[in-house]
Amino acid sequence: MNLQNYRLEPNPNVPGDWIVFGDIYDNEGNLLGTFGSDGTSVFGWWVLQDAEFQQSYSSQFSAIMAQEIVAGTAE
């Protein structure tokens, strides 16, 4: 899978949120989908996922959070 026309933009309406733009292709060059003409909000997409998915990635994310907290670069 690869992304074309990919970019991230801050969500002007939700501080801390980001909007993902781009087209999603498979490795043979077939267009599989897009993030939509207005992109997809990370926050908005995240809350739509099931609890197991959210727990799995929160577990990974917590380690990064801990590092940043210890390093003093995050609250």
Add this chain to the structure above:
Amino acid sequence: MAIYYVRKDGNDGNTGLGSGTGQAWATITKALGATGIGSGDTVYIAPGLYGEQVTIGGTYSATTYITGDPTASQFSGVTADRVQIGAFTAASGATTYQGTTISGTSKSYLYFNNLEFVLNCTTGSPGINLLTGRYNTFDKCVFQLSVSVTPWFMSLTAATSTALDCTIKKCIFIGTTGGGSQCVLTGQNVVTDTSSVTDCLFIGQAVGFLPINLTASVTNCEFINQNNQGILQSGTQQLTIKNNLFYGCVVGAGFTNSSSGTQTNCRYIACGTTFTNAPTSVTSSAVGLPGYETGYTLLTGMNPVQFFGSYNGSPNTSFGNATGAPATDLYGIDWSGVSPDAGCATFRNIGGVGYYAPTERNASTITIAPASTSQSIELYLGATGLTFATSGLSAYYVRNREAPVAITLVTQTPTGTWASGGFAEISSSLVPGVYRLDVPDAAFAAGASDVTIVVRGASGTNGAVLTVTLSSGGLTAAQTAAAIFNAATTDYTANGTYGLNLLRADQQNKQGLVTLHSSGGINRVDADVHAIQNDAAAATYLKGALLHDGTGYVDADVVRVSTSIAAANELEGALLHNGTDYISADLLTPVSAATSVHIGPYQLLADGLGADQPLDINVGTATSIDVQVTDANGTGIDITGATVTAKVYSSAGTLVATYSGTATYADNGRLSFGLTTTVTNTSGTYTVTVTRTTGATDTQIFGPLRLYVRPV
């Protein structure tokens, strides 16, 4: 271009110019400081863990090498080991700081190689942080972290409007689970920037390589398990990626847009997203096995293969393209296939790969002939300033299977006359650490196969061991031949020696076989000359040469022999004779092929005919014959006072008769002679000549004139 040395047991108060403890520096901080190495110099760093934070203080305008010496090939008394620089002072201890290990501003032409960086850095304080520098290189270095933080391992930043032109090659970056980037190169949007990253292995960080506003290339690199991107481009300068392998990265390569670079011959395996905004590539692939060795061969007892290198039959083998690619892989091995692999390491069986442990520099072997006397040897002790009286310094020699014998050291100078036990430092500045020792004659007495000499015990030196093989031979055939045939003949001219009898040439490269004969009372020299020198000087040597056997001879006065007309002209008027008969030749113009030969210009004419027509005489006739002798134009030759004789020869050339001539009109060359039956009794063809003789030596021959004696 001085060479400096750093070793853990050195001292920053030393000069740094020697590798011994008494000369080498102790810290990299000193070596790279304001009073350390200069532009174009080299500093060798001995094995050890250097827990330092180094601020580069020098100024460099030519390539300046900071070289780890893990094999300790430059150091005496140091065991081969890793050369580590970073935030540790003990391998099992805590880090001593968090932040930058090596920093510098406007430092260029630095070439770091063979170093292992053990870092505790953060994003704001990169492990290596070189600002506004150019032409810096990292070669065969390893970067790893002590703790999981969000670091930049390395950050090189170009000066405003200036290219970065850095080189990162054959380096290994081992990351953690933290964020941050491993190799960050920041350019200034200079399109001609030549920065490159080749043959590198990036494992496990957020981003492997982050080029910012930089024209750069990434070739034959391998990115494993990068949490974000293997390569993340920032800015729109051209990024060229080629022959790379991405495995297990969240994103393999992230471009700014599809026109901000090129990608060819890359493999993206098990990446969440192959690439973003990348230019299309028909030579890249996202299918197949990862193709690199993970330890399976060691686990199963197969021939072991290099970790993270292609295994036999890997899809990475020959996947790359050779144009612009490095000739060898991360470990300096030629690519196993016809084209480079995808990734940083090619297939290699490492079962037979050993390691290099250099011989201790102060342990060596030389050869001396048995029973040699007054022998001096040179030893490397490392430390400078030692004398025969230095406390603790002692020396021994040990003949094989005998007890050590102490050598009593006495004072000596580098060039003094040999004295048993003499000990002197040769030059503390030019060859620091090297000493002369005059070995007692008893050490080299015949009867032992070898002698080992030991000097040790003084502070600052690990001592020296030198084994002397007692042998008179040992020369190879080539060495023996060279010793004989390259010897100067002028050195061997003593009476009674073969050297005296050598034939000596005044120039080189003359071949010849000369035999001296003495037989039957005759002495001679036979010379077999293989080459005659083709120059005027050689010909000059023939001038006046005389070859003779006592009677007959050729007396030649050859000034010069050549192919020119001028040379032929020298022969004009040459005379060949045997005292009576002769041929007088007057060659005016030599020709390449003869058309006619004239023997004399003189003719014999039958009188009354006015031409050299033949005479017809009947057999048995005795008659007077009138003839005229003329020159080539038919003009009569004066025979007044001359003796004229007519000779008649048969057709077989036999002289049949000789007749005295009588002048009938001497002024005009007319004469007559009486032809007798001695000739005419036998019919046949004869020739007649007339000899005109004036005095003892003035002789001319006229004719021949044909005479037919016909049967009746």
